[in-house]
Amino acid sequence: MDRHERDRRALEAARLTRQLTGRGVVGVALVWVDNSGVSRTKAVPVERFERAATWGVGASPVFDAFTPDDTIVAGRYAGGPVGDLRLLPDLDRVTVLTALPGWAWAPVDRYTQDGDLHPQDSRGLLRRAVTQLAEDDLTAKAAFEIEWVIGRDEDDFVPGARGPAYGFTRFTEQSGYLADVLSALRDQDVRVEQIHPEYAAGQFEVSVAAEDPLGAADTSVLVRETIRAVSMRHGLRASFSPMVVAGGVGNGGHVHLSLWREGINLHSGGDGPCGITDTAESFAAGVLERLPALLAVGAPSAASYLRLVPGAWAAPFQAVGYENREAAVRLITGSLGDESCSANLEVKVLDQSANPYQCLASLLFAGMWGVRAGLRLPELVDVDPATLSEEERLRRGIRRLPASLTEATDAFEADGVLTHAFGSELAATIVDVRRAEIARFADATDEDIAAALRWAF
Structure with a gap:
């Protein structure tokens, strides 16, 4: 992600943060779906959403190797303790959750620390x-x-x-x-x-x-x-x-x-x-x-x-x-x-x-x-x-x-x-x-x- 795109995301996230705060949102759930079909999440306080949207939130790539009962598979490309990814929310899909008062939801794309799309990112695959x-x-x-x-x-x-x-x-x-x-x-x-x-x-x-x-x-x-x-x-x-x-x-x-x-x-x-x-x-x-x-x-x-x-x-x-x-x-x-x-x-x-x-x-x-x-x-x-x-x-x-x-x-x-x-x-x-x-x-x-x-x- 270049500086121009990062600046654009920061401005859009700041606008969204004002809207979310005005609607009583205190936290944003950042959600992705793993290889077993289970929705996983990390969340940030609404005050940190702009930072999360600009620089991402850390998450281990180990989730790629989770089974539905949360067993971690020692796979060929996933399952170990080493590494980190950045979760970047899709700002076009941020949604205030009616049934979970105080919360908003956003699907994320997962990037490497170097800024490349993670090869196991499912939204990237669909794109x-x-x-x-x-x-x-x-x-x-x-x-x-x-x-x-x-x-x-x-x-x-x-x-x-x-x-x-x-x-x-x-x-x-x-x-x-x-x-x-x-x-x-x-x-x-x-x-x-x-x-x-x-x-x-x-x-x-x-x-x-x-x-x-x-x-x-x-x-x-x-x-x-x-x-x-x-x-x-x-x-x-x-x-x-x-x-x-x-x-x-x-x-x-x-x-x-x-x-x-x-x-x-x-x-x-x-x-x-x-x-x-x-x-x-x-x-x-x-x-x-x-x-x-x-x-x-x-x-x-x-x-x-x-x-x-x-x-x-x-x-x-x-x-x-x-x-x-x-x-x-x-x-x-x-x-x-x-x-x-x-x-x-x-x-x-x-x-x-x-x-x-x-x-x-x-x-x-x-x-x-x-x-x-x-x-x-x-x-x-x-x-x-x-x-x-x-x-x-x-x-x-x-x-x-x-x-x-x-x-x-x-x-x-x-x-x-x-x-x-x-x-x-x-x-x-x-x-x-x-x-x-x-x-x-x-x-x-x-x-x-x-x-x-x-x-x-």
């Missing part, structure tokens, strides 16, 4: 993916669906709502709670599209408006932490784990993604499946092709594979379909007449144990590989792939996605496209952290895994 899109005159819009379960007891899980799936009874049980969630998100300038009860006991879902990829990842972190805070104020605890109770229906983290060029949505107005253009089709085909490896990033916990089973609408087959909720990649056209605005693709196999920045970056890198390779989608699947015989799935090219974290990690490690895009240090550390979690749960039952990770995410 590189967005830059790659721009090289082909493309932009993207994205949004995460946030599913969560509320509970009343942290040891023996008791759902915080008992009404029927998608039922208004459940809505009535927690109407005040949900109203507070909506109010907090509105006050934090998060645009909510819809909120509703979900299938599992005590489960809800909120959908937010699409943004640029970096904004979408930031917003997903902010939404989850807001829900967590509102839940605690209501005497509840929120779980975003892929599997809260073994044998149940877990929490997904579906991603909606659309590709644009010069303000035109490339998922409509074309001659491809469901009206997508050639570029959008190639992008979707790239995502589909690299899904086995991508799961090590987008479904990266042992609990993820308790969710990714046939018949649970988790889409565990490598297939694409039109509005097919058991296809890993779902093509969505939107309502007739609104296709140019709302058409997109949904990737359904992802969950919220993922680092959202790495998750979106992997989708963009995979999609752009598909564009540059000129890939085409296979035949769309219009049934639940689990209902097809093995012979029919083989004929249609439908494969079962990895059924374990081991399989997904092996696929990622062998995937030259994604590991090259992530860089050697980050790719190796992701593998090291996944292998540690695999060893941690080698002899665990499904119940053990669900209980151990219930409150980790």
Whole structure:
């Protein structure tokens, strides 16, 4: 960072400090997401925010090697006691937290002491993916669906709502709670599209408006932490784990993604499946092709594979379909007449144990590989792939996605496209952290895994 940029940041941070102080903020939480999908933080008093924004706040790089249960992995590039990084807040995303009075939040970029972006910084990774899109005159819009379960007891899980799936009874049980969630998100300038009860006991879902990829990842972190805070104020605890109770229906983290060029949505107005253009089709085909490896990033916990089973609408087959909720990649056209605005693709196999920045970056890198390779989608699947015989799935090219974290990690490690895009240090550390979690749960039952990770995410 040169002197001009440092001076600019100092002026902007001074302006923000005055605003924050006027709104009763006494501290700013500086937040990043580690390789296990856990949000980590350091915080500064508001009086020190200008200094933090200009020179950064020190933090060990050891967090790159944390597992979800806070075990530190002795990895190839991370995990030791030596070294320091500087956390620099994104001044455009500073947000006063309605549900945590006195506090503001800011996502951070992590730099070395020499001023270089840390090679394992996830926001920097996503920025590189967005830059790659721009090289082909493309932009993207994205949004995460946030599913969560509320509970009343942290040891023996008791759902915080008992009404029927998608039922208004459940809505009535927690109407005040949900109203507070909506109010907090509105006050934090998060645009909510819809909120509703979900299938599992005590489960809800909120959908937010699409943004640029970096904004979408930031917003997903902010939404989850807001829900967590509102839940605690209501005497509840929120779980975003892929599997809260073994044998149940877990929490997904579906991603909606659309590709644009010069303000035109490339998922409509074309001659491809469901009206997508050639570029959008190639992008979707790239995502589909690299899904086995991508799961090590987008479904990266042992609990993820308790969710990714046939018949649970988790889409565990490598297939694409039109509005097919058991296809890993779902093509969505939107309502007739609104296709140019709302058409997109949904990737359904992802969950919220993922680092959202790495998750979106992997989708963009995979999609752009598909564009540059000129890939085409296979035949769309219009049934639940689990209902097809093995012979029919083989004929249609439908494969079962990895059924374990081991399989997904092996696929990622062998995937030259994604590991090259992530860089050697980050790719190796992701593998090291996944292998540690695999060893941690080698002899665990499904119940053990669900209980151990219930409150980790």
